[in-house]
Amino acid sequence: MTSATIEIRKGLAGVVVDSTAVSKVNPETNSLLYRGYPVQDLAANCSFEQVAYLLWNGELPSPEELAAFIQQERAGRALEPVVKQVVDALPITAHPMDVCRTAASVMGACHPLAGDSSPAANMAKALDLFAAMPAVVAYDQRRRREGRPIEPVEPRAELGYSANFLWMSFGEEAAPEVVEAFDVSMILYAEHSFNASTFTGRVVTSTLSDLHSAVTAAIGALKGPLHGGANEAVMHTFEEIGIRSGESGGEAAARAKAWMEDALAHKKKIMGFGHRVYKNGDSRVPTMKAALDKMIAHYGRPELLGLYNGLEQAMEEAKAIKPNLDYPAGPTYHLMGFDTEMFTPLFVASRITGWTAHIMEQAAANSLIRPLSAYNGVEQRSL
Numbered sequence: 028m029t030s031a032t033i034e035i036r037k038g039l040a041g042v043v044v045d046s047t048a049v050s051k052v053n054p055e056t057n058s059l060l061y062r063g064y065p066v067q068d069l070a071a072n073c074s075f076e077q078v079a080y081l082l083w084n085g086e087l088p089s090p091e092e093l094a095a096f097i098q099q100e101r102a103g104r105a106l107e108p109v110v111k112q113v114v115d116a117l118p119i120t121a122h123p124m125d126v127c128r129t130a131a132s133v134m135g136a137c138h139p140l141a142g143d144s145s146p147a148a149n150m151a152k153a154l155d156l157f158a159a160m161p162a163v164v165a166y167d168q169r170r171r172r173e174g175r176p177i178e179p180v181e182p183r184a185e186l187g188y189s190a191n192f193l194w195m196s197f198g199e200e201a202a203p204e205v206v207e208a209f210d211v212s213m214i215l216y217a218e219h220s221f222n223a224s225t226f227t228g229r230v231v232t233s234t235l236s237d238l239h240s241a242v243t244a245a246i247g248a249l250k251g252p253l254h255g256g257a258n259e260a261v262m263h264t265f266e267e268i269g270i271r272s273g274e275s276g277g278e279a280a281a282r283a284k285a286w287m288e289d290a291l292a293h294k295k296k297i298m299g300f301g302h303r304v305y306k307n308g309d310s311r312v313p314t315m316k317a318a319l320d321k322m323i324a325h326y327g328r329p330e331l332l333g334l335y336n337g338l339e340q341a342m343e344e345a346k347a348i349k350p351n352l353d354y355p356a357g358p359t360y361h362l363m364g365f366d367t368e369m370f371t372p373l374f375v376a377s378r379i380t381g382w383t384a385h386i387m388e389q390a391a392a393n394s395l396i397r398p399l400s401a402y403n404g405v406e407q408r409s410l
């Protein structure tokens with residue numbers, strides 16, 4: 028094969044690299060299935076704990092299985108002293124995604140099953156990460172707000188995953204509708220086939236490295252604004268346009284439209300819009316937008332809906348590019364009270380489930396991932 032005949036698919040666009048039974052993304056029907064179940068049905072009828080169990084085990088849990096699973100999750104929620112020590116050593120100028128990445132790495136180094144990559148050990152490690160990451164994210168936000176190491180808010184075993192996450196983040200119990208919207212976001216963020224971070228996790232796993240190394244690498248891949256970092260970037264756009272509490276939706280929409288027209292005229296890429304696979308809209312957006320609408324009503328903030336609609340309409344008119352999941356998720360987390368830079372760590376807490384399901388799938392039917400490249404440097408020459 029000469030270099031002239033090699034077809035290069037930049038960004039692996041359109042390349043099928045392996046099969047997976049974890050989820051199916053179908054851009055033609057605008058649908059997303061987790062283990063065969065439509066994600067919007069799971070969001071309407073299941074808890075995030077049930078969905079995590081489904082992603083790992085292939086089936087929804089029976090009541091007995093769920094009870095045992097919940098017990099394990101609740102037992103692993105506290106911020107481990109060694110993790111707190113390392114987080115406290117990191118400057119608050121470090122991005123919270125760097126904190127998440129470091130925490131995942133520390134949890135791997137200190138895990139009692141470090142060195143054991145058997146299926147049972149991997150399942151235990153996945154559950155431990157899933158249970159423990161909320162405490163890291165919640166604590167990191169609180170220490171940043173205080174500007175110094177503090178005592179974490181202890182988890183509460185009588186609360187479900189999402190209610191407890193919000194409790195540890197804010198030190199007060201969230202309203203049931205807020206818990207519900209947060210749980211929906213966790214379910215929608217959980218899994219999305221061979222996206223960049225999941226693929227990163229699979230590449231690391233393919234070398235027979237360990238689960239925590241794969242998750243640590245996946246967190247690094249998620250951080251970028253072309254991927255998970257977009258939910259944070261969406262909020263920066265809103266902030267740049269200006270959030271004016273009390274402004275009418277119509278006025279906010281007009282300002283947002285003008286901002287978008289100007290940004291597109293300057294050839295800017297607008298985070299929260301577009302998708303590598305979905306070209307006609309992200310399957311998860313209607314469900315997340317419904318959750319955002321509920322939060323806008325709950326907090327009485329119509330100006331945010333105005334900004335949301337104005338940007339979406341202007342993008343549709345100019346380029347017909349649709350929003351992705353990060354677009355409604357960003358303002359939803361803002362309304363709940365999270366600081367903007369914590370949004371992508373929230374994505375991490377959810378996606379740990381999908382990443383580890385893929386890591387276990389890769390490990391069970393492994394082949395080293397090692398593609399080829401076409402050389403385009405200088406031809407061989409003499410010294």
Ligand SMILES: CC(=O)SCCNC(=O)CCNC(=O)[C@H](O)C(C)(C)COP(=O)(O)OP(=O)(O)OC[C@H]1O[C@@H](n2cnc3c(N)ncnc32)[C@H](O)[C@@H]1OP(=O)(O)O
Pocket residue numbers: 038252253254255257295296297298299300301302303304346348351352353
């Ligand atoms: C949970 C998630 O990770 S979802 C994705 C989150 N990421 C973002 O929101 C970042 C913003 N979006 C983007 O950068 C892109 O849409 C991606 C990276 C997600 C997908 O991109 P690709 O499939 O590689 O498409 P690509 O970037 O080549 O875009 C195709 C065309 O649409 C334009 N386009 C795509 N997305 C956007 C956008 N958000 N703003 C402006 N223009 C855009 C590109 O400029 C390009 O135009 P051109 O053909 O005139 O050069």
Ligand SMILES: O=C([O-])CC(=O)C(=O)O
Pocket residue numbers: 216218219221222223254303304351352
């Ligand atoms: O699938 C992708 O490329 C990105 C995405 O939406 C996700 O990871 O949720």
